[in-house]
Amino acid sequence: MNPTIELLHQHRSIRKFTHQRISSDLFEAVLRAGQCAATSSHLQAYTLIHVTDMAKREVLVELTGGQKYVADASDFLVFCADMKRPSEAARNSGADAVSGTTEQLLVASVDVALMAQNMVIAAESEGLGVCYIGGIRNAPAEVSELLNLPDQVYPVFGLCLGYPDQNPETKPRMPLEAILKENNYTSADTQAHVEGFDATMEEYYLARTEGNKSSNWSKQLHPLFTTRLRLHMKEFLKKRGLGIR
Numbered sequence: 001m002n003p004t005i006e007l008l009h010q011h012r013s014i015r016k017f018t019h020q021r022i023s024s025d026l027f028e029a030v031l032r033a034g035q036c037a038a039t040s041s042h043l044q045a046y047t048l049i050h051v052t053d054m055a056k057r058e059v060l061v062e063l064t065g066g067q068k069y070v071a072d073a074s075d076f077l078v079f080c081a082d083m084k085r086p087s088e089a090a091r092n093s094g095a096d097a098v099s100g101t102t103e104q105l106l107v108a109s110v111d112v113a114l115m116a117q118n119m120v121i122a123a124e125s126e127g128l129g130v131c132y133i134g135g136i137r138n139a140p141a142e143v144s145e146l147l148n149l150p151d152q153v154y155p156v157f158g159l160c161l162g163y164p165d166q167n168p169e170t171k172p173r174m175p176l177e178a179i180l181k182e183n184n185y186t187s188a189d190t191q192a193h194v195e196g197f198d199a200t201m202e203e204y205y206l207a208r209t210e211g212n213k214s215s216n217w218s219k220q221l222h223p224l225f226t227t228r229l230r231l232h233m234k235e236f237l238k239k240r241g242l243g244i245r
Contacts, residue, residue: 016069
């Protein structure tokens with residue numbers, strides 16, 4: 001495998017960082033790499049909030065559920081889907097622009113994710129560690145107020161960047177046969193693949209925690225389908241003028 005593929009295979013989430021700061025030149029290079037990601041119709045429907053105010057970072061620690069590495073990382077960014085800038089540009093150039101469509105919400109959210117992943121790959125290629133923070137959506141209204149986000153803009157996730165102070169193992173992934181279908185979606189062997197992966201993950205958790213955690217993939221999903229539903233997101237997005245058509 002070439003170095004790029006090897007790097008991608010080594011991805012881990014880093015939740016403990018050294019005190020070393022990322023240089024401004026490297027930080028900018030990572031950002032520019034993010035901008036080179038694919039973007040639907042060249043919309044570039046994203047805005048990044050670089051949170052350098054440590055008081056705000058501490059508030060974000062609480063809003064994201066006590067994830068202290070939000071404050072500890074060298075840099076923390078909030079990635080926002082932004083339909084305000086492109087819709088205003090279209091109107092200013094004479095278009096009778098329609099806003100608030102579900103398609104626009106999807107496009108902006110995908111644009112944000114593509115940019116972020118480009119940045120993650122660039123950062124990891126320079127020896128940096130990263131951690132996505134989906135907990136930003138625990139309290140999107142409070143995050144929006146803290147960061148002064150306008151309508152047509154919503155916070156999708158955060159990203160910690162810094163120099164790693166830990167060396168965790170890479171987390172196993174589902175077998176390729178489970179997620180790759182040919183020509184049609186089929187459910188054949190799904191249960192067998194899940195059971196096999198559950199066994200793999202149980203071994204992983206036991207080894208990682210020296211026997212203190214016995215769980216698997218299926219069990220780890222329970223909160224996502226029971227308590228961590230974030231049902232507030234639908235109403236929040238409507239209030240922001242997103243996904244209403």
